[in-house]
Amino acid sequence: xxxxxxxxxxxxxxxxxxxxxxxxxxxxxxxxxxxxxxxxxxxxxxxxxxxxxxxxxxxxxxxxxxxxxxxxxxxxxxxxxxxxxxxxxxxxxxxxxxxxxxxxxxxxxxxxxxxxxxxxxxxxxxxxxxxxxxxxxxxxxxxxxxxxxxxxxxxxxxxxxxxxxxxxxxxxxxxxxxxxxxxxxxxxxxxxxxxxxxxxxxxxxxxxxxxxxxxxxxxxxxxxxxxxxxxxxxxxxxxxxxxxxxxxxxxxxxxxxxxxxxxxxxxxxxxxxxxxxxxxxxxxxxxxxxxxxxxxxxxxxxxxxxxxxxxxxxxxxxxxxxxxxxxxxxxxxxxxxxxxxxxxxxxxxxxxxxxxxxxxxxxxxxxxxxxxxxxxxxxxxxxxxxxxxxxxxxxxxxxxxxxxxxxxxxxxxxxxxxxxxxxxxxxxxxxxxxxxxxxxxxxxxxxxxxxxxxxxxxxxxxxxxxxxxxxxxxxxxxxxxxxxxxxxxxxxxxxxxxxxxxxxxxxxxxxxxxxxxxxxxxxxxxxxxxxxxxxxxxxxxxxxxxxxxxxxxxxxxxxxxxxxxxxxxxxxxxxxxxxxxxxxxxxxxxxxxxxxxxxxxxxxxxxxxxxxxxxxxxxxxxxxxxxxxxxxxxxxxxxxxxxxxxxxxxxxxxxxxxxxxxxxxxxxxxxxxxxxxxxxxxxxxxxxxxxxxxxxxxxxxxxxxxxxxxx
Numbered sequence: 001x002x003x004x005x006x007x008x009x010x011x012x013x014x015x016x017x018x019x020x021x022x023x024x025x026x027x028x029x030x031x032x033x034x035x036x037x038x039x040x041x042x043x044x045x046x047x048x049x050x051x052x053x054x055x056x057x058x059x060x061x062x063x064x065x066x067x068x069x070x071x072x073x074x075x076x077x078x079x080x081x082x083x084x085x086x087x088x089x090x091x092x093x094x095x096x097x098x099x100x101x102x103x104x105x106x107x108x109x110x111x112x113x114x115x116x117x118x119x120x121x122x123x124x125x126x127x128x129x130x131x132x133x134x135x136x137x138x139x140x141x142x143x144x145x146x147x148x149x150x151x152x153x154x155x156x157x158x159x160x161x162x163x164x165x166x167x168x169x170x171x172x173x174x175x176x177x178x179x180x181x182x183x184x185x186x187x188x189x190x191x192x193x194x195x196x197x198x199x200x201x202x203x204x205x206x207x208x209x210x211x212x213x214x215x216x217x218x219x220x221x222x223x224x225x226x227x228x229x230x231x232x233x234x235x236x237x238x239x240x241x242x243x244x245x246x247x248x249x250x251x252x253x254x255x256x257x258x259x260x261x262x263x264x265x266x267x268x269x270x271x272x273x274x275x276x277x278x279x280x281x282x283x284x285x286x287x288x289x290x291x292x293x294x295x296x297x298x299x300x301x302x303x304x305x306x307x308x309x310x311x312x313x314x315x316x317x318x319x320x321x322x323x324x325x326x327x328x329x330x331x332x333x334x335x336x337x338x339x340x341x342x343x344x345x346x347x348x349x350x351x352x353x354x355x356x357x358x359x360x361x362x363x364x365x366x367x368x369x370x371x372x373x374x375x376x377x378x379x380x381x382x383x384x385x386x387x388x389x390x391x392x393x394x395x396x397x398x399x400x401x402x403x404x405x406x407x408x409x410x411x412x413x414x415x416x417x418x419x420x421x422x423x424x425x426x427x428x429x430x431x432x433x434x435x436x437x438x439x440x441x442x443x444x445x446x447x448x449x450x451x452x453x454x455x456x457x458x459x460x461x462x463x464x465x466x467x468x469x470x471x472x473x474x475x476x477x478x479x480x481x482x483x484x485x486x487x488x489x490x491x492x493x494x495x496x497x498x499x500x501x502x503x504x505x506x507x508x509x510x511x512x513x514x515x516x517x518x519x520x521x522x523x524x525x526x527x528x529x530x531x532x533x534x535x536x537x538x539x540x541x542x543x544x545x546x547x548x549x550x551x552x553x554x555x556x557x558x559x560x561x562x563x564x565x566x567x568x569x570x571x572x573x574x575x576x577x578x579x580x581x582x583x584x585x586x587x588x589x590x591x592x593x594x595x596x597x598x599x600x601x602x603x604x605x606x607x608x609x610x611x612x613x614x615x616x617x618x619x620x621x622x623x624x625x626x627x628x629x630x631x632x633x634x635x636x637x638x639x640x641x642x643x644x645x646x647x648x649x650x651x652x653x654x655x656x657x658x659x660x661x662x663x664x665x666x667x668x669x670x671x672x673x674x675x676x677x678x679x680x681x682x683x684x685x686x687x688x689x690x691x692x693x694x695x696x697x698x699x700x701x702x703x704x705x706x707x708x709x710x711x
Contacts, residue, residue: 026095027075028056033092034078038085045083067098074098081127082106089133094119101657105151106130113152115140125149125657129175132156142167149657153200154178161185161201166192173198177225184208185231191216197683200225202249209233210255215241221683223695225249227275232256235279240265245687245705247695248272255279258288269694399456400475401463407433409477412441412486430489438489439474443482444565452478455568459485462561464534469525471548471558485565490556495544498553499624510667512674514553515625516710519681521555522547523703526618529560530611530699537561540609542617543597544624596620596631596646600691612693615702619688623650626682628665647689654686680709 063077240263
């Protein structure tokens, strides 16, 4: 052996046994391949990636865990998002057998997605959005048995959307938006993806029609986004079979025909269909003509001899319309005559007037044309006279809206009153009547003397709302110097106290079943106000302090319609109100900051409240019930239970797939059996808190979806 050969052999042995890189674990060596594949690696991203370490578990962006049967911790997560890294993805990443999450989004990686990633059989989440990756999706990707989240959006992937995606049977999120995919959406993929929660194929170059098989995605939630493509043809009616919580985004395509009116289509707003000039029908303002809707090549309408059948009106129909017009004119005449004689009779009437403030002791008696009333008491049978009276009528009168609650004004004024709450919506007292029944009495103010009719009409509309989850208004009193609302007294405080305790300590009574009961009842009450109440009320101020609870933790919505009444009486409404509730006095430093519960569009001054405002606020309340965290933020105090933007915090947790234990109220963690129910309510809450009002469901839909949970 020559001397040079001997020295070479010595060098090789020395390298093998003393090289520090060989002390690194196999997972660490695979990660060094990633570091080498990055162009001019950022010092901040790889500064502590030292090849002399025994394991990579202390490196930035690397997560490890102990695996049963393994001698050392194994790499389960790579998170290097938003590091401005460029280069390519090395095939060595596939050797990380226990890798679960690969999070490299918002960088500048280019090249293709290596097919060898399929060797990382534990991989369940692949977040590569916001890079410059190109080529096709490798067919081997769906051999990953646990793949649940695939987000390849905002890259340069091209070709057809592959049929082999149907093999990703555990896939929950498929986001391919913002690429260069072309061709038709394959029909055979979707029936096999029974677990898919999110589908986003927007901003590509897709053509052809929307496959009706997408309607088989029974687990879909959130938004089905097919916008900004070149899709054409009619919208398949089978999409209406998707869950009611699904919102559509089909805008900026070439779709045509009438929008289906079945199933989940009834919950969509117009923004879902904009940018399709040939679409018509509800909710767009472009109607479909009868000819366009019913035309078909073989229909009777197109046969000879039928062309004039729809032209003009038949003589019989003309006679019927004329008779109806005459009947309407006669009816209007009778109404005018009735009002004239009614007012003539009212000129000789008198009213029972009281001019005492709430809390005085004596009543009075007056007799007017054979009608006696103590303290000016009237019942809802006299509602018609209320509206027909003159400007002075109604002064000093106690009007009972509900006959079931029998009491006299003197009885109310003599009873002891306890202050429950005080705000810009008036002072609220607890009053126990002579029969032992407690009521809540709100003093509204002293103004509005000239607007009695308007006030009475508003109160009567509120009084007609009768629902087991809405506080009942029982009576009201009007005088120049006193205006009172009498409602049911709800004995167990409100949801704020139930969640946080009366002194900032969380309640121990709110089990999951109790919280679910509160959410369902509140949703039913709010849906009733929106859909079934006489005025289709918008509450405008849904928050935990306006959700009252009885001793069985049944919820009651309070304070709807009060802002309007306050404006009539001339006072300035504020955000606090406690109609019917058992609430302590709150000083200005303790008042709830309601901006955290308001929808984004509701925070713009001068905007008119809408029902979608209430849906958003209810969604925030749901998140507070689920997390136990308050969306309030105090400028002077901060606790771990306060989150300045609860909605963003929860959405970030779901985007990053944070463990449920990090988001849910710790007191619920022991109730393992309800994990599926908790997740279902989270999804409802997130749909309610969509930033786009049109993307939020109707409250009726929210209530129906909550009622399905836990049954």
